Amino acid sequence: METTSYRFQQQYSDALRAQRDLWRQWRATFLGLVLVPINVFVLMYMEVVTKWGAGGTGGPYPSTISLFANAILFLVAIVVLNAWYARWNPRSALERRELLIIYVMLMISTSIVSIDFLDVLVPMMTYPFRFATPENRWAEIIHPHIPKWISVRDPAAVNGWYEGDSTLYNWDTIRPWLLPVSVWCCVIFVMLFVMFCINVIVRKQWIEHDKLQFPMIELPMQITEPGHELLKNRLMWAGFAIAASISLINGLSVLLPSIPFIPVKMKDLSPNFTTKPWNAIGWTPISFYPYGIGLSFLLPLDMLFSCWFFYVMWKVIRILGSVYGVVDSAPNFPFMNQQALGAYYLIGMMALWSGRRHLADVFRAAFRGTKPCEESEGPINYRTAVFGLIAGTLLVMAFFHWIGLAPWMAIAAIALYFFLAFAISRIHAEFGPPAHDLHYMGPEVVLTSMLGTQAFTPANLTGLSWFWWFNRAYRSIPIAYQLDSLKIAHRGNISQRQIAAAIAISSLAAVFSGFWIYLHLGYQRGASVGMAGHVQHFGWEAFYRELNVWLNTDTKPDVPATVAIGWGMAFAYFLYIMKLRVSWWCFHPLGFTVSTSYSIGTLWVPMFIAWTAKLITLKTGGLKAYRVVMNFFLGLLLGDFIMGCIWPIIGWLFGIPTYSFMQ
Numbered sequence: 001m002e003t004t005s006y007r008f009q010q011q012y013s014d015a016l017r018a019q020r021d022l023w024r025q026w027r028a029t030f031l032g033l034v035l036v037p038i039n040v041f042v043l044m045y046m047e048v049v050t051k052w053g054a055g056g057t058g059g060p061y062p063s064t065i066s067l068f069a070n071a072i073l074f075l076v077a078i079v080v081l082n083a084w085y086a087r088w089n090p091r092s093a094l095e096r097r098e099l100l101i102i103y104v105m106l107m108i109s110t111s112i113v114s115i116d117f118l119d120v121l122v123p124m125m126t127y128p129f130r131f132a133t134p135e136n137r138w139a140e141i142i143h144p145h146i147p148k149w150i151s152v153r154d155p156a157a158v159n160g161w162y163e164g165d166s167t168l169y170n171w172d173t174i175r176p177w178l179l180p181v182s183v184w185c186c187v188i189f190v191m192l193f194v195m196f197c198i199n200v201i202v203r204k205q206w207i208e209h210d211k212l213q214f215p216m217i218e219l220p221m222q223i224t225e226p227g228h229e230l231l232k233n234r235l236m237w238a239g240f241a242i243a244a245s246i247s248l249i250n251g252l253s254v255l256l257p258s259i260p261f262i263p264v265k266m267k268d269l270s271p272n273f274t275t276k277p278w279n280a281i282g283w284t285p286i287s288f289y290p291y292g293i294g295l296s297f298l299l300p301l302d303m304l305f306s307c308w309f310f311y312v313m314w315k316v317i318r319i320l321g322s323v324y325g326v327v328d329s330a331p332n333f334p335f336m337n338q339q340a341l342g343a344y345y346l347i348g349m350m351a352l353w354s355g356r357r358h359l360a361d362v363f364r365a366a367f368r369g370t371k372p373c374e375e376s377e378g379p380i381n382y383r384t385a386v387f388g389l390i391a392g393t394l395l396v397m398a399f400f401h402w403i404g405l406a407p408w409m410a411i412a413a414i415a416l417y418f419f420l421a422f423a424i425s426r427i428h429a430e431f432g433p434p435a436h437d438l439h440y441m442g443p444e445v446v447l448t449s450m451l452g453t454q455a456f457t458p459a460n461l462t463g464l465s466w467f468w469w470f471n472r473a474y475r476s477i478p479i480a481y482q483l484d485s486l487k488i489a490h491r492g493n494i495s496q497r498q499i500a501a502a503i504a505i506s507s508l509a510a511v512f513s514g515f516w517i518y519l520h521l522g523y524q525r526g527a528s529v530g531m532a533g534h535v536q537h538f539g540w541e542a543f544y545r546e547l548n549v550w551l552n553t554d555t556k557p558d559v560p561a562t563v564a565i566g567w568g569m570a571f572a573y574f575l576y577i578m579k580l581r582v583s584w585w586c587f588h589p590l591g592f593t594v595s596t597s598y599s600i601g602t603l604w605v606p607m608f609i610a611w612t613a614k615l616i617t618l619k620t621g622g623l624k625a626y627r628v629v630m631n632f633f634l635g636l637l638l639g640d641f642i643m644g645c646i647w648p649i650i651g652w653l654f655g656i657p658t659y660s661f662m663q
Contacts, residue, residue, distance in 0.1 A: 025498050028098035029505060032105030035074060036506050037513040039106050040113045043070050044517050046648045047115045048532050049525065050660070058532045059660035060644055063114035063476040064599060066434055067216050067295060069641040069662075071106040072223075076642060078102060079223055079231075099224045100492045101502050104485040108503055109510035112192070114476035116437070118514045120538045121469040123527065125180055127539025129153040130162055141551055142543065145462035147403055149183055152176050161519065162536070164526020168519050181515050187399055191470070192507050194392035195479035196500075198422055200378060200385040202351075203486050205358040206429055214487045215298045215432030219634060221491060230634065239635025240642075243290035247643035251650075251659035264288040266602050266663075280322035281315050285602055289662060291644070292606030294637030295434050297614055297630065302579075303431045304611040306591020311604040314596065335564035336596040341420075341441045342568025343593040348423030350576065362386065379486065379500035393418060404463025409456075413443035413467060421479045428480035429487070431590050434607070435475050435599030442471025444546075446565075452556040461550045468542035475599060478507075602663065 043062060050058045062069040079099060086093035094102075112118060128146065132138035143153075152158055154176035160166035168174060206212050222230040230236055246262050253261040266287035273279050296304055317334045321327045332338075352359065366386035380388075393414060401410040420443075424436050444467040453461065482503055489499035527535045575589035594600055600607075610633070617629045644661030651658035 024095060024098055025101065025495070028094065028101040029105070029498075029502050031094075031098075032102040032502060033505055033509055035102065036105055036109045036509040037517070039070060039074060039109055040510060040513045041517050042645075042649065043110055043113060044119075044514070044521065045652050046070070046645075048119055048518070048535050049521055049530075050532060050648060050651065050658075060648065060662045061115055061660075062645070062662075063110055063116065064435065064437070064663065065291070065295070065475070066428065066432055066436070066480075067219065067637075068107060068110045068476075069291070069645050071103060071110055072219065072638070072641050073645040074106050075099070075103045075220055075223055076638070079228070083228065096224045096226055097492055097494050100220070100488050100494060101499065103220050103224070104488055104499060105502050105506035105509075107481050108478065108485065108506040109513075111476045111478040111481040112188070112507060112510040113514035113517075115534075116473045116475050117470060117478070118188075118511070118518070119535070120472050120542075121184060122515070122518045122522075123535055123539035124466070124469050124542050125150070125184075126152050126158045126161060127536070128543045129155075130158050131539075131544075136548065138543075138548075141458065142462060142547065145404055145459045148179075150180050150403060150466070152180055161522040162526060162528040164522070164524060164530050166523045168523045173523065177519065185511055185515070187396065188511055189507070190392050190395050190399075192478055192482075194389055194396065194418060195421060196379075196482050196503065197385040197389040197392065198418070199425065199479060199483045199486060200380055201359065201362050201382070201389070202355060202422075202425075203378065203483070205355040206426070206483070207487055207490050209358070210354070212426075212429040212487075213300070213431065214429050214484060216428065217484050217488050217491070218298055219637065221488070222634065224492075230631065233631045233635075235628065235631040236635035236638070239290075239294065239632040239637075240639035241635075243294070243636045243639030244643040245639075246290060247640055247647070247659065247661050250661075251643075251647045254657060254659045264290065277319050277322035280318045280327050282318055283601065284315060286605045287602055288609070289603065289606050289640065290636040291640035291662065292434065292603040293610050293613075294633040294635070294640070296603065296607040296610035297633035299433065299607075299610075300431060300588075301611065301614055301618065302586050302588045303433070303591050304607055304614065305586055306588040307433065307595055307600055308604045308608045308611065309587070310592045310595035311600055330560060332561065335561055337438065337441050338561045338564035339568030339571070340438060340593055340596040341446070342565040342570075343572035343589060344420055344423045344427075344438065345565070346569040346572040346576075347426060347590065347593060348419050351423065351426045377496060379496040400463055400466070403466060404459040406457075406460055409447065409460055409464070413447060413464065416443040416446060417467070417471065420474070421477055424474050424477055425479045425483050427590055427593065429483055431588075433590070433594045433600070434603050435597055436477075436480075436594050437473040437475040437597045437599050438594075439473045439598055442467050444468065444471065448550060448555075449558045449561045452554075452558070453550045454554050454556065456550070458551055461547060465542050465547040465550075468546065469538075472538070472541070473598075 046059060047061050047063065060069070062071075078094070082094045082099065128138055128142050129151070132143065152161075157173050157176040160173060166173070246264055249259065250262055250264070253259040264287065266285035266289075269284045269286060270279070270281055273281050299307075314334065314336055318327065321333045326333050362382045363386055366383045369383065397407075397410045397414045400414065401407055405413065420438075424438075427433065427436055444464040447464065448456065448461075456464070485499055485503055486496065488494070489496055521531065525531055572589040572592060575587055575592055578585045579588060613629075613633075614626070617626050621629075640661055644659075647658040647661070650656070
């Protein structure tokens with residue numbers, strides 16, 4: 001009798017605990033859902049509204065760095081408020097799992113409503129109709145090839161968004177946007193789902209078997225650690241004080257020019273080199289960003305060394321190319337982006353090869369209908385992931401065929417995109433470089449370069465131009481942050497199904513609120529007159545610099561650029577082999593891969609500083625000393641992020657120009 005009673009009490013207790021856990025998980029998701037539109041507004045205000053800042057650069061631009069400063073700001077604020085609330089009501093305070101779910105939703109929403117994703121699409125929907133003139137003849141050349149259901153061409157709606165002093169909230173203004181925004185929302189959701197399916201398929205292999213490092217989740221994991229050891233660490237606060245003080249002084253200097261400015265932001269050295277061969281060095285910035293030093297310290301030593309070494313190597317090659325006259329005969333020499341693209345492709349191939357047995361098991365399970373024992377722990381089952389990947393990819397291919405691409409072009413372009421996204425996800429998870437942007441190397445550029453524009457019809461080229469909005473750069477590509485979220489769930493003891501729901505809900509909220517806030521700000525301020533210059537510039541890049549040139553220039557295949565892609569693959573493979581077989585080899589293929597990016601160019605000096613500090617720490621004190629010293633560098637990162645993000649909020653509240661701590 002006593003045993004029966006005990007079992008009943010235990011079952012009742014377990015049921016109550018399960019109900020409480022479920023309530024807490026969905027409470028966190030609801031709080032995240034409330035915060036997503038706020039996060040989207042703050043991010044968009046920073047990246048697409050501000051036109052001021054030190055040197056008139058605007059910003060800051062949190063989504064251009066692999067760790068999002070705005071998401072960290074929100075997380076720290078929530079943790080501090082939650083710690084204060086826990087003193088009064090500890091039973092109902094947020095647990096670590098809830099804090100991490102909220103962070104995941106903020107991170108996912110940032111990756112979607114970023115300067116390299118949604119921010120590029122909205123201007124493209126209107127640009128060719130706003131800037132069509134009798135001289136460029138776009139009404140005859142371009143307009144017939146742009147479907148009405150993906151663009152906004154109503155003159156009043158278009159002009160109101162560019163000129164401002166108007167409102168979104170009347171039927172005549174909203175109506176032209178409804179269909180194209182709905183279509184693009186569907187396309188984005190399908191793309192995000194395909195990315196998620198890829199991550200589900202590789203999750204087990206990369207997280208549990210390969211045990212990739214995921215450096216970009218280290219800071220949020222430490223911030224949410226029970227006991228808040230990081231926030232109590234004196235070394236962390238020392239680093240925080242240094243970085244926050246620099247940002248504070250520089251912010252005050254913008255408001256009061258009599259206060260001296262601390263020169264940590266990038267300064268281009270190339271104007272100092274005016275004669276041959278030194279002027280071939282090109283844009284070469286130096287900077288001392290505290291966040292760059294702090295973030296870089298988290299990277300593996302060989303990765304750090306390779307990033308700054310190969311960046312310097314490219315400059316030396318350009319100078320040598322000028323000495324021997326190669327630059328004069330081949331202006332794109334040494335084809336850095338093409339070589340980097342080849343290295344990205346090689347990394348994707350190596351990831352497929354190393355995980356071939358796992359992938360075979362997954363696809364075998366999906367097509368045979370068997371269920372692996374670990375599948376119940378995943379976000380969705382493998383069958384759904386595999387068939388979702390196939391169906392979603394076919395839908396995206398069909399969409400681009402419907403807007404003008406020949407079937408083979410749609411297949412090739414979308415396959416190249418998702419394969420590149422897969423490779424970037426691997427790079428981000430394995431070594432977490434500060435950025436993986438790879439500007440201007442999307443499928444549309446690769447295909448027109450390899451085949452020449454003569455191989456395409458005007459309808460094909462116009463269809464390809466729409467790849468620009470999600471291929472301009474890859475700094476905040478959502479697939480990488482979906483995988484980060486799955487790793488956070490793994491480390492934070494969160495249900496994979498729950499984190500999948502959080503990703504889905506935050507994605508929906510981010511897309512809808514992103515379109516709404518972007519349009520609202522445009523009609524209120526004017527995209528041409530009251531928002532950051534790159535808003536209009538994104539449309540100019542896609543339609544004037546790219547499509548207009550394609551349509552008016554009958555080019556042949558660019559053989560040197562195509563060869564450079566192959567050479568980049570071969571050289572990255574050589575670095576891989578040497579890294580595996582030679583113990584002292586210090587050149588990492590992933591460092592070579594990302595060394596050509598714009599963002600690495602802005603951070604190569606901070607990476608050198610972090611490499612020097614990390615090398616000295618490991619040589620003198622070993623791993624134990626590294627764990628201690630790391631708190632100081634996390635403080636640099638936190639101090640710069642938090643104070644740097646507070647300044648634009650102050651600017652928004654008071655309508656004044658403020659300091660941008662990055663770019």
